[in-house]
Amino acid sequence: MAVMQFQQLAYFLAVAETRHFTRAAERMRVAQPSLSQQIRALERDVGAALFHRIRGNVTLTEAGETLLPIARRILAETESAYRAIRELDELGRGRVRLGATPSLCTGLLPAMLAAFRRDYPGIELVLHESGSRDLQTALSEGGLDLAMIVDSRVHDDARLESRALFVEDLVVISPKDAPAPVRGRMPIAALRGQPLVMFRQGYDLREATVAACRAEGFDPLFAIEGGEMDAVLELVQAGLGLAVVPSTVVGDRFRRTRFTEPGLNRVVRLAYRRDVEQPRAVRALQEAVVQYLGGGVARLPPGMRPLVGR
Known part of the structure:
Protein backbone atom coordinates (compact mmCIF):
# COMPACT_ATOMS: atom_id res chain seq x y z
CA MET A 1 0.00 0.00 0.00
CA ALA A 2 1.36 3.40 -0.95
CA VAL A 3 2.21 6.09 1.59
CA MET A 4 -0.69 8.22 0.38
CA GLN A 5 -3.11 5.35 1.00
CA PHE A 6 -1.91 5.14 4.63
CA GLN A 7 -2.60 8.85 4.89
CA GLN A 8 -6.06 8.32 3.41
CA LEU A 9 -6.80 5.70 6.04
CA ALA A 10 -5.67 8.10 8.77
CA TYR A 11 -8.00 10.78 7.39
CA PHE A 12 -10.84 8.25 7.15
CA LEU A 13 -10.32 7.21 10.78
CA ALA A 14 -10.32 10.85 11.94
CA VAL A 15 -13.66 11.53 10.21
CA ALA A 16 -15.13 8.27 11.50
CA GLU A 17 -14.19 9.15 15.09
CA THR A 18 -15.18 12.83 15.03
CA ARG A 19 -18.17 12.44 12.66
CA HIS A 20 -17.23 15.83 11.31
CA PHE A 21 -15.00 16.79 8.36
CA THR A 22 -13.84 20.13 9.79
CA ARG A 23 -12.93 18.72 13.20
CA ALA A 24 -11.18 15.80 11.51
CA ALA A 25 -9.14 18.24 9.43
CA GLU A 26 -8.18 20.15 12.58
CA ARG A 27 -7.07 16.92 14.27
CA MET A 28 -4.96 15.95 11.26
CA ARG A 29 -3.68 19.53 10.85
CA VAL A 30 -4.65 19.82 7.20
CA ALA A 31 -7.04 22.05 5.32
CA GLN A 32 -10.59 20.71 5.23
CA PRO A 33 -10.82 20.69 1.38
CA SER A 34 -7.61 18.61 1.20
CA LEU A 35 -9.00 16.08 3.68
CA SER A 36 -12.30 15.85 1.79
CA GLN A 37 -10.39 15.31 -1.46
CA GLN A 38 -8.42 12.44 0.04
CA ILE A 39 -11.59 10.81 1.41
CA ARG A 40 -13.18 10.97 -2.06
CA ALA A 41 -10.02 9.43 -3.55
CA LEU A 42 -10.19 6.61 -1.00
CA GLU A 43 -13.85 6.01 -1.84
CA ARG A 44 -12.93 5.76 -5.52
CA ASP A 45 -10.17 3.27 -4.65
CA VAL A 46 -12.48 0.99 -2.62
CA GLY A 47 -15.38 1.47 -5.03
CA ALA A 48 -17.96 2.51 -2.43
CA ALA A 49 -19.11 5.51 -0.45
CA LEU A 50 -17.78 5.42 3.13
CA PHE A 51 -19.89 8.18 4.68
CA HIS A 52 -23.47 9.39 4.50
CA ARG A 53 -23.36 13.17 4.20
CA ILE A 54 -26.85 14.49 4.94
CA ARG A 55 -27.36 18.12 6.04
CA GLY A 56 -24.09 18.26 7.92
CA ASN A 57 -24.57 14.91 9.63
CA VAL A 58 -21.74 12.44 8.91
CA THR A 59 -22.35 8.74 9.51
CA LEU A 60 -20.64 5.60 8.28
CA THR A 61 -22.12 3.60 5.44
CA GLU A 62 -22.06 -0.19 5.55
CA ALA A 63 -18.79 -0.07 3.60
CA GLY A 64 -17.42 2.44 6.09
CA GLU A 65 -18.39 0.22 9.03
CA THR A 66 -16.57 -2.67 7.35
CA LEU A 67 -13.45 -0.62 6.69
CA LEU A 68 -13.23 0.95 10.16
CA PRO A 69 -11.75 -1.97 12.18
CA ILE A 70 -9.46 -2.84 9.28
CA ALA A 71 -8.17 0.75 9.10
CA ARG A 72 -7.57 0.83 12.84
CA ARG A 73 -5.62 -2.42 12.71
CA ILE A 74 -3.52 -1.36 9.72
CA LEU A 75 -2.64 2.00 11.27
CA ALA A 76 -1.85 0.46 14.66
CA GLU A 77 0.40 -2.17 13.09
CA THR A 78 2.11 0.47 11.00
CA GLU A 79 2.83 2.57 14.10
CA SER A 80 4.17 -0.53 15.87
CA ALA A 81 6.47 -1.21 12.93
CA TYR A 82 7.75 2.37 12.92
CA ARG A 83 8.32 2.20 16.69
CA ALA A 84 10.24 -1.07 16.40
CA ILE A 85 12.43 0.36 13.65
CA ARG A 86 13.09 3.51 15.67
CA GLU A 87 14.13 1.36 18.62
CA LEU A 88 16.48 -0.68 16.45
CA ASP A 89 18.02 2.52 15.21
CA GLU A 90 18.30 3.75 18.79
CA LEU A 91 20.21 0.60 19.73
CA GLY A 92 22.65 1.48 17.00
CA ARG A 93 23.39 4.93 18.38
CA GLY A 94 22.01 5.16 21.92
CA LEU A 165 21.61 -8.57 41.53
CA PHE A 166 23.99 -10.32 43.91
CA VAL A 167 25.32 -10.68 47.44
CA GLU A 168 28.94 -9.66 47.93
CA ASP A 169 31.03 -10.71 50.95
CA LEU A 170 33.11 -8.12 52.83
CA VAL A 171 36.57 -9.09 54.08
CA VAL A 172 39.48 -7.54 55.97
CA ILE A 173 42.61 -6.88 53.95
CA SER A 174 46.17 -6.35 55.13
CA PRO A 175 49.57 -6.25 53.38
CA LYS A 176 50.53 -9.64 52.03
CA ASP A 177 53.95 -9.56 53.67
CA ALA A 178 52.52 -8.62 57.12
CA PRO A 179 51.25 -11.08 59.74
CA ALA A 180 47.53 -11.87 59.61
CA PRO A 181 45.52 -9.82 62.12
CA VAL A 182 44.10 -13.08 63.56
CA ARG A 183 44.39 -16.77 62.84
CA GLY A 184 41.53 -18.17 60.81
CA ARG A 185 38.33 -16.19 60.54
CA MET A 186 38.06 -12.85 62.29
CA PRO A 187 35.23 -11.75 64.61
CA ILE A 188 34.13 -8.17 64.12
CA ALA A 189 35.09 -7.50 67.75
CA ALA A 190 38.73 -8.13 66.78
CA LEU A 191 38.70 -4.82 64.88
CA ARG A 192 38.65 -3.00 68.23
CA GLY A 193 41.82 -0.90 68.49
CA GLN A 194 43.03 -1.89 65.02
CA PRO A 195 44.02 1.11 62.85
CA LEU A 196 41.70 1.21 59.86
CA VAL A 197 42.07 2.88 56.48
CA MET A 198 38.62 4.34 56.01
CA PHE A 199 36.67 5.54 53.00
CA ARG A 200 35.30 9.03 52.70
CA GLN A 201 31.82 10.07 53.79
CA GLY A 202 29.15 8.81 51.39
CA TYR A 203 30.60 5.33 50.92
CA ASP A 204 28.38 2.47 52.04
CA LEU A 205 31.51 0.52 53.02
CA ARG A 206 32.36 3.17 55.59
CA GLU A 207 28.88 3.08 57.08
CA ALA A 208 28.74 -0.73 57.07
CA THR A 209 32.06 -0.97 58.91
CA VAL A 210 31.19 1.67 61.49
CA ALA A 211 27.73 0.16 62.10
CA ALA A 212 29.18 -3.35 62.55
CA CYS A 213 31.74 -2.09 65.08
CA ARG A 214 29.22 -0.09 67.04
CA ALA A 215 26.93 -3.13 67.17
CA GLU A 216 29.81 -4.82 69.03
CA GLY A 217 30.07 -1.91 71.45
CA PHE A 218 32.99 0.15 70.16
CA ASP A 219 33.88 2.87 67.66
CA PRO A 220 36.50 1.93 65.09
CA LEU A 221 39.93 3.56 65.14
CA PHE A 222 40.79 5.42 61.94
CA ALA A 223 44.44 5.56 60.94
CA ILE A 224 43.46 7.67 57.94
CA GLU A 225 40.15 8.43 56.26
CA GLY A 226 38.70 10.14 53.22
CA GLY A 227 39.96 7.91 50.42
CA GLU A 228 38.41 6.48 47.26
CA MET A 229 38.78 2.75 46.56
CA ASP A 230 42.12 2.96 44.75
CA ALA A 231 43.56 5.17 47.49
CA VAL A 232 42.36 2.86 50.26
CA LEU A 233 43.99 -0.14 48.59
CA GLU A 234 47.29 1.70 48.15
CA LEU A 235 47.25 2.95 51.75
CA VAL A 236 46.72 -0.58 53.05
CA GLN A 237 49.52 -1.79 50.81
CA ALA A 238 51.76 0.88 52.34
CA GLY A 239 51.04 -0.48 55.81
CA LEU A 240 48.91 2.30 57.27
CA GLY A 241 46.23 -0.07 58.52
CA LEU A 242 43.56 -2.64 57.73
CA ALA A 243 40.49 -2.03 55.58
CA VAL A 244 37.10 -3.68 55.13
CA VAL A 245 36.44 -4.09 51.41
CA PRO A 246 34.40 -6.32 49.05
CA SER A 247 36.13 -9.63 48.43
CA THR A 248 35.87 -9.05 44.67
CA VAL A 249 38.52 -6.28 44.66
CA VAL A 250 41.21 -8.06 46.66
CA GLY A 251 42.99 -10.10 44.00
CA ASP A 252 46.46 -11.43 44.84
CA ARG A 253 47.92 -8.23 46.24
CA PHE A 254 46.64 -8.55 49.81
CA ARG A 255 46.17 -10.97 52.65
CA ARG A 256 42.46 -11.66 52.91
CA THR A 257 40.81 -12.44 56.26
CA ARG A 258 37.18 -13.51 56.31
CA PHE A 259 34.78 -12.65 59.11
CA THR A 260 33.31 -15.33 61.33
CA GLU A 261 29.72 -16.29 60.53
CA PRO A 262 27.36 -14.68 59.80
CA GLY A 263 30.05 -12.31 58.54
CA LEU A 264 29.53 -9.05 56.71
CA ASN A 265 28.05 -8.76 53.24
CA ARG A 266 26.03 -6.42 51.11
CA VAL A 267 23.34 -6.76 48.45
CA VAL A 268 24.00 -4.86 45.22
Whole structure:
Protein backbone atom coordinates (compact mmCIF):
# COMPACT_ATOMS: atom_id res chain seq x y z
CA MET A 1 0.00 0.00 0.00
CA ALA A 2 1.36 3.40 -0.95
CA VAL A 3 2.21 6.09 1.59
CA MET A 4 -0.69 8.22 0.38
CA GLN A 5 -3.11 5.35 1.00
CA PHE A 6 -1.91 5.14 4.63
CA GLN A 7 -2.60 8.85 4.89
CA GLN A 8 -6.06 8.32 3.41
CA LEU A 9 -6.80 5.70 6.04
CA ALA A 10 -5.67 8.10 8.77
CA TYR A 11 -8.00 10.78 7.39
CA PHE A 12 -10.84 8.25 7.15
CA LEU A 13 -10.32 7.21 10.78
CA ALA A 14 -10.32 10.85 11.94
CA VAL A 15 -13.66 11.53 10.21
CA ALA A 16 -15.13 8.27 11.50
CA GLU A 17 -14.19 9.15 15.09
CA THR A 18 -15.18 12.83 15.03
CA ARG A 19 -18.17 12.44 12.66
CA HIS A 20 -17.23 15.83 11.31
CA PHE A 21 -15.00 16.79 8.36
CA THR A 22 -13.84 20.13 9.79
CA ARG A 23 -12.93 18.72 13.20
CA ALA A 24 -11.18 15.80 11.51
CA ALA A 25 -9.14 18.24 9.43
CA GLU A 26 -8.18 20.15 12.58
CA ARG A 27 -7.07 16.92 14.27
CA MET A 28 -4.96 15.95 11.26
CA ARG A 29 -3.68 19.53 10.85
CA VAL A 30 -4.65 19.82 7.20
CA ALA A 31 -7.04 22.05 5.32
CA GLN A 32 -10.59 20.71 5.23
CA PRO A 33 -10.82 20.69 1.38
CA SER A 34 -7.61 18.61 1.20
CA LEU A 35 -9.00 16.08 3.68
CA SER A 36 -12.30 15.85 1.79
CA GLN A 37 -10.39 15.31 -1.46
CA GLN A 38 -8.42 12.44 0.04
CA ILE A 39 -11.59 10.81 1.41
CA ARG A 40 -13.18 10.97 -2.06
CA ALA A 41 -10.02 9.43 -3.55
CA LEU A 42 -10.19 6.61 -1.00
CA GLU A 43 -13.85 6.01 -1.84
CA ARG A 44 -12.93 5.76 -5.52
CA ASP A 45 -10.17 3.27 -4.65
CA VAL A 46 -12.48 0.99 -2.62
CA GLY A 47 -15.38 1.47 -5.03
CA ALA A 48 -17.96 2.51 -2.43
CA ALA A 49 -19.11 5.51 -0.45
CA LEU A 50 -17.78 5.42 3.13
CA PHE A 51 -19.89 8.18 4.68
CA HIS A 52 -23.47 9.39 4.50
CA ARG A 53 -23.36 13.17 4.20
CA ILE A 54 -26.85 14.49 4.94
CA ARG A 55 -27.36 18.12 6.04
CA GLY A 56 -24.09 18.26 7.92
CA ASN A 57 -24.57 14.91 9.63
CA VAL A 58 -21.74 12.44 8.91
CA THR A 59 -22.35 8.74 9.51
CA LEU A 60 -20.64 5.60 8.28
CA THR A 61 -22.12 3.60 5.44
CA GLU A 62 -22.06 -0.19 5.55
CA ALA A 63 -18.79 -0.07 3.60
CA GLY A 64 -17.42 2.44 6.09
CA GLU A 65 -18.39 0.22 9.03
CA THR A 66 -16.57 -2.67 7.35
CA LEU A 67 -13.45 -0.62 6.69
CA LEU A 68 -13.23 0.95 10.16
CA PRO A 69 -11.75 -1.97 12.18
CA ILE A 70 -9.46 -2.84 9.28
CA ALA A 71 -8.17 0.75 9.10
CA ARG A 72 -7.57 0.83 12.84
CA ARG A 73 -5.62 -2.42 12.71
CA ILE A 74 -3.52 -1.36 9.72
CA LEU A 75 -2.64 2.00 11.27
CA ALA A 76 -1.85 0.46 14.66
CA GLU A 77 0.40 -2.17 13.09
CA THR A 78 2.11 0.47 11.00
CA GLU A 79 2.83 2.57 14.10
CA SER A 80 4.17 -0.53 15.87
CA ALA A 81 6.47 -1.21 12.93
CA TYR A 82 7.75 2.37 12.92
CA ARG A 83 8.32 2.20 16.69
CA ALA A 84 10.24 -1.07 16.40
CA ILE A 85 12.43 0.36 13.65
CA ARG A 86 13.09 3.51 15.67
CA GLU A 87 14.13 1.36 18.62
CA LEU A 88 16.48 -0.68 16.45
CA ASP A 89 18.02 2.52 15.21
CA GLU A 90 18.30 3.75 18.79
CA LEU A 91 20.21 0.60 19.73
CA GLY A 92 22.65 1.48 17.00
CA ARG A 93 23.39 4.93 18.38
CA GLY A 94 22.01 5.16 21.92
CA ARG A 95 23.64 6.45 25.08
CA VAL A 96 23.47 5.04 28.61
CA ARG A 97 24.74 6.78 31.76
CA LEU A 98 25.62 4.09 34.30
CA GLY A 99 26.66 4.72 37.88
CA ALA A 100 28.56 2.19 39.95
CA THR A 101 30.57 2.01 43.13
CA PRO A 102 34.38 1.98 42.81
CA SER A 103 34.60 -1.65 43.92
CA LEU A 104 32.28 -2.69 41.09
CA CYS A 105 34.21 -0.59 38.62
CA THR A 106 37.35 -2.41 39.70
CA GLY A 107 35.99 -5.95 39.98
CA LEU A 108 32.88 -6.78 37.98
CA LEU A 109 32.14 -4.08 35.42
CA PRO A 110 35.11 -4.28 33.00
CA ALA A 111 34.24 -7.79 31.78
CA MET A 112 30.49 -7.17 31.89
CA LEU A 113 30.64 -3.92 29.92
CA ALA A 114 33.05 -5.46 27.43
CA ALA A 115 30.48 -8.17 26.72
CA PHE A 116 27.75 -5.55 26.29
CA ARG A 117 29.97 -3.50 24.00
CA ARG A 118 30.51 -6.49 21.73
CA ASP A 119 26.76 -6.91 21.32
CA TYR A 120 25.93 -3.19 21.00
CA PRO A 121 29.01 -1.41 19.60
CA GLY A 122 27.03 1.70 18.68
CA ILE A 123 25.75 2.46 22.17
CA GLU A 124 27.81 5.05 24.01
CA LEU A 125 28.48 4.10 27.63
CA VAL A 126 29.15 6.85 30.18
CA LEU A 127 30.38 5.49 33.52
CA HIS A 128 30.06 7.52 36.71
CA GLU A 129 32.02 6.15 39.66
CA SER A 130 31.05 7.13 43.20
CA GLY A 131 29.62 5.94 46.51
CA SER A 132 26.07 4.63 46.75
CA ARG A 133 24.66 7.76 48.39
CA ASP A 134 26.04 10.03 45.67
CA LEU A 135 24.91 7.66 42.94
CA GLN A 136 21.39 7.57 44.31
CA THR A 137 21.24 11.36 44.37
CA ALA A 138 22.46 11.56 40.77
CA LEU A 139 19.93 8.94 39.68
CA SER A 140 17.04 10.67 41.44
CA GLU A 141 17.96 14.02 39.91
CA GLY A 142 18.17 12.62 36.39
CA GLY A 143 21.94 12.62 36.04
CA LEU A 144 22.07 8.84 35.53
CA ASP A 145 19.96 6.27 33.71
CA LEU A 146 20.98 3.28 35.84
CA ALA A 147 22.99 2.80 39.01
CA MET A 148 24.42 -0.25 40.72
CA ILE A 149 24.09 0.64 44.39
CA VAL A 150 23.93 -1.04 47.77
CA ASP A 151 20.57 -2.35 48.96
CA SER A 152 20.21 -0.16 52.04
CA ARG A 153 20.19 3.00 49.94
CA VAL A 154 17.49 2.05 47.42
CA HIS A 155 14.55 2.09 49.79
CA ASP A 156 15.19 5.67 50.92
CA ASP A 157 13.82 7.18 47.71
CA ALA A 158 10.26 6.55 46.50
CA ARG A 159 11.21 7.61 42.97
CA LEU A 160 13.53 4.64 42.52
CA GLU A 161 12.80 1.08 41.50
CA SER A 162 15.45 -1.62 41.76
CA ARG A 163 16.31 -5.26 41.24
CA ALA A 164 18.60 -7.31 43.49
CA LEU A 165 21.61 -8.57 41.53
CA PHE A 166 23.99 -10.32 43.91
CA VAL A 167 25.32 -10.68 47.44
CA GLU A 168 28.94 -9.66 47.93
CA ASP A 169 31.03 -10.71 50.95
CA LEU A 170 33.11 -8.12 52.83
CA VAL A 171 36.57 -9.09 54.08
CA VAL A 172 39.48 -7.54 55.97
CA ILE A 173 42.61 -6.88 53.95
CA SER A 174 46.17 -6.35 55.13
CA PRO A 175 49.57 -6.25 53.38
CA LYS A 176 50.53 -9.64 52.03
CA ASP A 177 53.95 -9.56 53.67
CA ALA A 178 52.52 -8.62 57.12
CA PRO A 179 51.25 -11.08 59.74
CA ALA A 180 47.53 -11.87 59.61
CA PRO A 181 45.52 -9.82 62.12
CA VAL A 182 44.10 -13.08 63.56
CA ARG A 183 44.39 -16.77 62.84
CA GLY A 184 41.53 -18.17 60.81
CA ARG A 185 38.33 -16.19 60.54
CA MET A 186 38.06 -12.85 62.29
CA PRO A 187 35.23 -11.75 64.61
CA ILE A 188 34.13 -8.17 64.12
CA ALA A 189 35.09 -7.50 67.75
CA ALA A 190 38.73 -8.13 66.78
CA LEU A 191 38.70 -4.82 64.88
CA ARG A 192 38.65 -3.00 68.23
CA GLY A 193 41.82 -0.90 68.49
CA GLN A 194 43.03 -1.89 65.02
CA PRO A 195 44.02 1.11 62.85
CA LEU A 196 41.70 1.21 59.86
CA VAL A 197 42.07 2.88 56.48
CA MET A 198 38.62 4.34 56.01
CA PHE A 199 36.67 5.54 53.00
CA ARG A 200 35.30 9.03 52.70
CA GLN A 201 31.82 10.07 53.79
CA GLY A 202 29.15 8.81 51.39
CA TYR A 203 30.60 5.33 50.92
CA ASP A 204 28.38 2.47 52.04
CA LEU A 205 31.51 0.52 53.02
CA ARG A 206 32.36 3.17 55.59
CA GLU A 207 28.88 3.08 57.08
CA ALA A 208 28.74 -0.73 57.07
CA THR A 209 32.06 -0.97 58.91
CA VAL A 210 31.19 1.67 61.49
CA ALA A 211 27.73 0.16 62.10
CA ALA A 212 29.18 -3.35 62.55
CA CYS A 213 31.74 -2.09 65.08
CA ARG A 214 29.22 -0.09 67.04
CA ALA A 215 26.93 -3.13 67.17
CA GLU A 216 29.81 -4.82 69.03
CA GLY A 217 30.07 -1.91 71.45
CA PHE A 218 32.99 0.15 70.16
CA ASP A 219 33.88 2.87 67.66
CA PRO A 220 36.50 1.93 65.09
CA LEU A 221 39.93 3.56 65.14
CA PHE A 222 40.79 5.42 61.94
CA ALA A 223 44.44 5.56 60.94
CA ILE A 224 43.46 7.67 57.94
CA GLU A 225 40.15 8.43 56.26
CA GLY A 226 38.70 10.14 53.22
CA GLY A 227 39.96 7.91 50.42
CA GLU A 228 38.41 6.48 47.26
CA MET A 229 38.78 2.75 46.56
CA ASP A 230 42.12 2.96 44.75
CA ALA A 231 43.56 5.17 47.49
CA VAL A 232 42.36 2.86 50.26
CA LEU A 233 43.99 -0.14 48.59
CA GLU A 234 47.29 1.70 48.15
CA LEU A 235 47.25 2.95 51.75
CA VAL A 236 46.72 -0.58 53.05
CA GLN A 237 49.52 -1.79 50.81
CA ALA A 238 51.76 0.88 52.34
CA GLY A 239 51.04 -0.48 55.81
CA LEU A 240 48.91 2.30 57.27
CA GLY A 241 46.23 -0.07 58.52
CA LEU A 242 43.56 -2.64 57.73
CA ALA A 243 40.49 -2.03 55.58
CA VAL A 244 37.10 -3.68 55.13
CA VAL A 245 36.44 -4.09 51.41
CA PRO A 246 34.40 -6.32 49.05
CA SER A 247 36.13 -9.63 48.43
CA THR A 248 35.87 -9.05 44.67
CA VAL A 249 38.52 -6.28 44.66
CA VAL A 250 41.21 -8.06 46.66
CA GLY A 251 42.99 -10.10 44.00
CA ASP A 252 46.46 -11.43 44.84
CA ARG A 253 47.92 -8.23 46.24
CA PHE A 254 46.64 -8.55 49.81
CA ARG A 255 46.17 -10.97 52.65
CA ARG A 256 42.46 -11.66 52.91
CA THR A 257 40.81 -12.44 56.26
CA ARG A 258 37.18 -13.51 56.31
CA PHE A 259 34.78 -12.65 59.11
CA THR A 260 33.31 -15.33 61.33
CA GLU A 261 29.72 -16.29 60.53
CA PRO A 262 27.36 -14.68 59.80
CA GLY A 263 30.05 -12.31 58.54
CA LEU A 264 29.53 -9.05 56.71
CA ASN A 265 28.05 -8.76 53.24
CA ARG A 266 26.03 -6.42 51.11
CA VAL A 267 23.34 -6.76 48.45
CA VAL A 268 24.00 -4.86 45.22
CA ARG A 269 20.96 -3.75 43.25
CA LEU A 270 20.39 -2.24 39.83
CA ALA A 271 18.36 0.94 40.38
CA TYR A 272 16.46 3.16 37.95
CA ARG A 273 13.74 5.81 37.98
CA ARG A 274 10.24 4.36 38.29
CA ASP A 275 8.62 7.51 36.88
CA VAL A 276 10.62 7.62 33.62
CA GLU A 277 10.07 5.47 30.54
CA GLN A 278 13.50 4.08 29.77
CA PRO A 279 14.88 4.37 26.23
CA ARG A 280 15.56 1.11 24.42
CA ALA A 281 19.32 1.41 24.87
CA VAL A 282 18.90 1.65 28.65
CA ARG A 283 16.59 -1.36 28.70
CA ALA A 284 19.13 -3.27 26.64
CA LEU A 285 21.82 -2.69 29.26
CA GLN A 286 19.44 -3.69 32.07
CA GLU A 287 18.71 -6.96 30.28
CA ALA A 288 22.40 -7.53 29.57
CA VAL A 289 23.35 -7.08 33.25
CA VAL A 290 20.75 -9.64 34.36
CA GLN A 291 21.77 -12.06 31.62
CA TYR A 292 25.45 -11.69 32.44
CA LEU A 293 24.95 -12.41 36.13
CA GLY A 294 22.20 -14.99 35.94
CA GLY A 295 22.52 -16.62 32.55
CA GLY A 296 25.79 -18.44 32.97
CA VAL A 297 27.72 -15.94 30.84
CA ALA A 298 29.98 -14.72 33.61
CA ARG A 299 32.61 -16.37 35.72
CA LEU A 300 31.85 -14.44 38.87
CA PRO A 301 34.63 -13.61 41.32
CA PRO A 302 34.82 -15.54 44.63
CA GLY A 303 32.62 -14.05 47.32
CA MET A 304 29.88 -12.99 44.90
CA ARG A 305 26.59 -14.92 44.79
CA PRO A 306 24.01 -13.94 42.12
CA LEU A 307 20.41 -13.30 43.12
CA VAL A 308 19.04 -13.39 39.58
CA GLY A 309 18.03 -16.83 38.32
CA ARG A 310 20.47 -19.04 36.49
